[in-house]
Amino acid sequence: MKIDARLDTSLTAVAGDVRAIEEIGFDGAWNTENRADPFLSLTLACEHSTRIAVGPSVAIAFARTPMTVAYPSWDLQRFSEGRLILGLGSQIRPHVAKRFSMPWSEPADRMREFVLALRAIWHTWSTGDRLEHRGRFYEHSLMAPAFTPATNPYGPPPVFLAAVGPRMLQVAAEEADGLFVHPFCTETYLRDVIVPEVTAHRPADAAPLQIALSPFVALDESDVEAVRRQISFYGSTPAYRRVLELHGQGDLQTELHRMSKEGRWDEMPALVDDELLHAMCAVGSPDEAARSLRQRYGGVADRLRLNRPGDAPPPPQHFAELVDALRR
Known part of the structure; x- marks a missing residue:
């Protein structure tokens, strides 16, 4: 099981943080597209690291086109000497339509075609074959030599998809190399819902789907307190209701959603009880947290990104003792 760190998107912090991440012994570093473009800081992360995997967890696919994702990921894969993992997610309709002003429809089908188009573009760049992707959502049928990037000896990066609902989980199982499981998750939901879903849809001739x-x-x-606040924020979103319902707390989602519409964000964390907190969070000393993570996710997860939510992640040293404990 690989142990990964959260990487800040602040351009002034990336170089020092990624060097510390390598020194501490992490296996990878992932940033998140919230307040900044993820590919900019990943360029610095690639430049100032030599060993770890790097990537976005996740870049918002539907805020872009397959071609606008293909170019930076191809360049970063070459620049990092094959260490990029491209993480993509759909976001929800209001953000795609109202924040990014991009089309939204049939997200699972659109994501499937997005990945297929992305692979078609990379195939053309790798082989020189004619670019010929004509789908329901995207058309890519023009690639002149003047616009073809330099040869990439490391090949295209693996693609991980973020998925929550059954249809997107199916797309991830059928088309992706890996799955980014949303932080709003419990061991029960992972083992009883997610793993059976992706196992049922993984092609027999495909490599095992990596679970991150x-x-x-x-x-x-x-x-x-930071975790309790984040759980209350995620819990207000209808898309994540299934997790709460599995634990008999579906009504909590209704209440959190109502309070979020009223702007009562500071009151919402108090509704997250300790039972739900501990179901979603490894709490305690580094040794206690390490035991909890191993017991919950050993044998299931291929990668663990240690997650302390907040506007800015803590420095990598915050988790140094936990990384040592996990290694032991």
């Missing part, structure tokens, strides 16, 4: 988790970790009381 981003579990909440709280090593002190400030971490606990």
Whole structure:
């Protein structure tokens, strides 16, 4: 099981953070597209690291086209000497339509075609074959030599998809190399819902789907409060209701959603009880958190990104003892 770090998108922090991430012994570093373009900071991460995997977890696919994703990911894969993992997610309709002003429809089908188009573009760049993708959502049928990037000896990067609902999980199982599981998840939901879903749809001739988790970790009381706040934020979103319903807390989603519409964000964390907190978060000393993570996700997860939510992630050193404990 690989152990990964969250990488800040701040351009002034990336170089120092990614060097520390390597020194501590992490296997990878992932940033998130919230307040900045993820590919900019990943360029610096590639430049200032030599060993770890790097990538976005996730870049918003529907804010772009397959071609506008193909170019930076191809360049980063070459620049990093094959260390990029491209993580893509759909986001939800309001953000795609109202924030990015991009089309939204049939997200699972659109994501499937997005990945197929992306692979078609990379195939053309790798082989020189004619570019000929004509689908329902995207057409890519023009690639002149003047616009073809330099040869990439490392090949295209693997593609991981973020998925929550059954249809997107099916797309991830059928088309992607890996799955980014949403942080709003419990061991029960992972083992009883996600794993059976992707196992049922993984092609028999495909390599095993890599499962990458981003579990909440709280090593002190400030971490606990940050996690409680994040759970209340995610819990207000209808798309994540299934997780709460599995634990008999479907009504909590209704209440959190109502409060979010009223702008009562600061009151919402109090509704997240300790039972739900501990179901989603490894809490305690580094040794205790390490045991909890191993017990919950050992044998299921291929990668763990240690997740302490907040506007800015803590420095990588915050998790140094936990990384040592996980290694032991």
